[in-house]
Structures are given as C-alpha cells and as structure tokens.
Amino acid sequence: MRSDDELRSAIASARDALEVAVGHLDKIAKADIVMEDDWQDVSAAVGLSMALHREHMARVGVLLGLGGAQQRLLRFLLRHVGQVVSGPELAGVAGIAEWARRVRELRVEHGWPIESGVQSPDLRSDQYILLRPEPDEDLARKWRLAADIRRHGGAVRDRILAYLKAISPEAADREDLDYVTKTGTWKSSIDDLRADGWDIQSSDEDPQLAPGSYRLLL
Known part of the structure; x- marks a missing residue:
C-alpha cells in the first residue's frame, strides 16, 4: 500500500523535472544571441527533462492505483464519453511516449469505439472521441x-x-x-x-x- 509521503515525493519529482526544463529555456531566453547549436543543446536537455517528467507522472498514476498507461487512458476517455479530447491531453494522462499505440490497442484489440481524424473527417488528426461507454x-x-x-x-x-x-x-x-x-x-x-x-x-x-x-x- 502506498504511503502519502511516497505519493507526494513522486509529484514533487514530476514538478522538479518540469522546472528543470523551464530553467533551460529561461537561460537561453536571457542570452544576448541565440545560436543554432545552443538551441539544439537546449532542445536536447529539455527533451531529457520532459522524459523524466513523464516517468514521474506515470509513477504518480501507479501510486494512485490507476494502473498502466492503457488503463489510465480508458478511465480518462470513459470520464469524457462523447467529448473531443486532444492528443496532448491523452499523452499527459498516459505518461508515456507511445500513448497513441495504447489508444489504438484499446480500439482495435478491445473494441472500444474511439475515433480520431484517421476514422472521422470531422476530427483533426490530433483529436479523439470515445463514442460510447462500452466496447463494440x-x-x-x-x-x-x-x-x-x-x-x-x-x-x-x-x-x-x-x-x-x-x-x-x-x-x-x-x-x-x-x-x-x-x-x-x-x-x-x-x-x-x-x-x-x-x-x-x-x-x-x-x-x-x-x-x-x-x-x-x-
């Protein structure tokens, strides 16, 4: 069983990783001249920080009993049945880089009626909607x-x-x-x-x- 201290520590770690990413951007924003190589180095550092941020976010979800990425996504979509949600929102909920694959698994392997711009011309490519609260x-x-x-x-x-x-x-x-x-x-x-x-x-x-x-x- 999780402890409250463990949960708060994971949340703090997620926040710290995000603050490190912001720190990199703040530093280059204050530079007199922004060079191409400098920006690429900052981009790489931000990428590492964001990966760590996602890892800690996913850890919080596990500690809260939300299960793996696929379970977290399904829970979120069921809470928003009939509503359009964005890919970035689902990426945040999943906490992993391959969140889109997990959404596809829910649709094609388990029959959940999730549509995106691939299936519906009414949606953008980065939008998703769970049509009904039961598998098809x-x-x-x-x-x-x-x-x-x-x-x-x-x-x-x-x-x-x-x-x-x-x-x-x-x-x-x-x-x-x-x-x-x-x-x-x-x-x-x-x-x-x-x-x-x-x-x-x-x-x-x-x-x-x-x-x-x-x-x-x-």
Missing part, C-alpha cells in the same frame, strides 16, 4: 480478422484484398491497413488492385469516407 464487438471482430490475415502473411496486395473482402461493405482506415500489411507503404498495392478491376473506393469517390480509408464493393 464489430470493432473487435475486425481486429481478429486483421490479426489472422496478418499472421498468415503473403504478398501485401493479397493481404489488403483479403481484409477488404472480409469486412466489405465496411471501410478500412490507414491504421487497419498499416497493421494488416505490416508496412505503411501499401498505397501502390491499392492502385494495383484497382488496375486489376477491383472496385475499391476512397474518399475521392465517396466523401463520407475519412481520408485514407478504403471500401471494397463486391
């Missing part, structure tokens, strides 16, 4: 399909086609296709499939689709 079985099903196709391997275009067929007439977004193909360079394979006669639509043909999403019409 259809999203979880799509992830199981994606995981199975990814696991079986094969050519990139074959994996894309298999996935689009499996979820048709639903659309696949960039994150889905990145995961299925194990690469972010699959766009040319979409073009090849279209050239072979497959009726694959994007937001260019259907404005209701989010940018970067594709739907196969069978």
